[in-house]
Amino acid sequence: MPADPTVSVWEDDPVPAVLVSRPAPDLTAAWLAYTFPDPQPEAAEYQPGTPEFRFWVAAEALRRGADFWGRRVPGGQWQPGASLPVVLDAGEDLNAFYDRASISFFHGTLNGDTVYSGESADVLCHEMGHAILDAVKPELWNAASHEVAAFHESFGDMSAILSALQLPSLRSAILADTGGSLDQSSRLSRLAEQLGAAIRAQRPDLVDPDCLRNAVNSFSYQDPVNLPQRAPASQLSSEAHSFSRVFTGAFFDGLSGMLTARAADANAPTEEELAQMASDMADILILGVQNAPVVPNFYAQVAAGMLEAADATNTVYTPVLRAAFVQRAILSLDSAANVANLQASTESIPMTESLSSLAMSADHYGLTKPLLVHAASHARAYVATSAATHGNGAHEPASSSTAARAYVDDLFTRGRVHYGDVAKAHLNHGKRLRSHKLVAEGGAIRLHRCLFDCGLTR
């Protein structure tokens, strides 16, 4: 065996099917450690289609992603503990999830072939992104807010994109394919092509035409409280994966603009400049998240925090990032122009304060006791607001209780809540995977999140 073994992996997803050789990852790394299933095959270049190949695709992508985010995660610990279990094949489903006990992947069939969600670096690094964000901002887990749930999905996709950019070969390929203009559809913007194709074969209107979700899109912010609960992939709905595309689209516009702004030659950015920009963007994103209070218009809060962080990182970034958020109406013109003055209070608000409990009547869910939820109820650190749908003014965000009611209505309507022993299910949605569960708490019932699931779930 050579001193430094290499493994063969897909560069981003099994459908573009670009194979690259990579140094074997160190599975004993202690910072953001993983527990991989046994038996672990010896590191070597295996043939696609074998379990050994899939093992090293997963191990390489997850280790690369965690090493990239690593120093930005305080303490280097996952929310569930020092080591995050990885379940490479949890059974038949076109899905993947993070449930605070593991990140789990599944298999399904497409045209007679078996599709493994854990064979796509895009899907792997999306799930890992949920776990990273949970480590950085655990109070998002239970927040009853469309925007918070959708931001978690967006962060997964942003994690997949930034993790992909850690591969020098992919950076070079994307620059060549796009002529240095990232803002066009490419292997970087198209996420989970193979899983998207498998889902499309069953439900054609559920995913984008060329992948699961494309970060190059034209969606603009609308308050999800007022959006339809369901819509085909060509339209926006309040469903978390659908609504996530607004923030991911702005992020991708930002990446493109930031690369052009920092390149020595704007017409020919280099692979090294792309790597540095991706690293800067990760810093800016994490700082934006850390500084954002958990409130119903969470997108505007993160965006404002990111603009502040961009200013401190490299001032050439700020105008392009500002433009990206304004163009998507995530920030109103006024908010974007005045970020430096948007701190609502000079007293720093502890961003780890827990969310307040809100008791809501729940008889229309078939419950006879009040339902307790965690409302997105932080005091606002920024008075940033999104733009109104019509005109250039600011959109007055929903109150935390209005946002919570709309969000919980959505969960029950979609059949995402497991009633357990607490009550008889009021609506029968069949076998679908539940993201939330009901737990008795004193004289009331508490709504808890069980997992973020990421595949065929709308």
Ligand SMILES: [Zn+2]
């Ligand atoms: Zn997800």
